[in-house]
């Protein structure tokens with residue numbers, strides 16, 4: 560395919576992803592795993608609710624809440640406005656923002672503004688650039704990595720691992736060969752930390768270990784239970800092709816709910832971080848997180864911060880999007896604070912696994 564066609568295809572795909580996530584049934588038919596945990600109620604919290612401190616540090620930056628808006632969009636016409644609203648809310652809250660895959664910015668100069676706008680609107684918060692594993696595996700040049708980081712003055716680069724999505728994507732790139740070697744080189748030469756992230760199929764402890772050994776400084780587990788990219792890509796496939804051609808013959812139907820539930824990934828990473836060499840790695844909990852109690856559970860299971868994607872996208876499409884995003888984030892944090900009160904945890908650090916009493920199933 561010609562470079563120009565490829566660039567046009569990427570632009571169309573990025574726009575359709577957002578539309579399908581807003582309109583379609585694109586959630587997993589299984590849950591993120593937090594329902595298996597119950598906090599132990601503390602009848603004597605010995606705390607003043609107003610003194611509970613939700614601030615924390617992520618990748619050496621002080622942030623007001625253990626919350627982040629996960630990578631979503633950029634690279635098409637309407638993305639500038641969406642990213643500006645997300646950035647405005649994050650700046651007001653002093654929380655990190657991940658932007659969507661910047662592959663489109665590498666393919667053409669059109670729509671670069673849809674990425675760079677976040678730094679204009681949010682000059683002070685941590686912003687994370689984003690690129691896919693397939694692009695890393697193919698080998699990024701120094702000029703390309705510089706462009707990714709410079710365009711948003713990024714504090715870190717997220718590399719997203721999306722093998723299942725590429726597998727289900729009509730035009731997906733399923734060549735991940737040589738990825739770890741290229742990742743190692745990238746981590747070495749980059750001036751900012753690298754974060755490895757899934758997109759909804761989860762990262763196991765064993766995979767996290769390999770990523771950390773290659774040089775990444777943080778893992779965003781992005782586990783199963785929320786947005787399901789197998790479903791999103793099947794919807795796109797059905798729009799463009801005869802579904803039977805690929806999905807019935809290949810037996811892909813059995814893989815529609817493939818993925819490690821988010822809470823299970825966190826358990827794995829908690830065990831990994833008991834080992835001295837992996838203790839300093841930072842962990843982002845994401846994938847199907849929908850309320851403040853789940854955020855509290857994620858933190859108690861060892862995550863440093865929690866991240867949500869689709870729920871924030873939906874808020875951004877409400878009237879006065881930036882305000883709606885901010886209000887939703889504050890509602891999550893209010894519920895987190897209330898949960899911390901009821902378990903007697905004054906700080907994020909005090910939210911520990913011991914506060915969880917039951918594990919079901």
Ligand SMILES: Cc1cc2nc3c(=O)[nH]c(=O)nc-3n(C[C@H](O)[C@H](O)[C@H](O)COP(=O)(O)O)c2cc1C
Nearest residue numbers: 629630631659660719758781785786847867868869
């Ligand atoms: C519209 C949309 C676009 C996304 N695009 C990207 C992307 O470009 N890069 C990436 O790393 N993740 C992307 N994601 C995945 C999210 O960052 C997140 O890992 C996933 O949606 C699970 O979180 P959720 O259940 O809270 O939505 C996207 C998610 C949505 C909803």
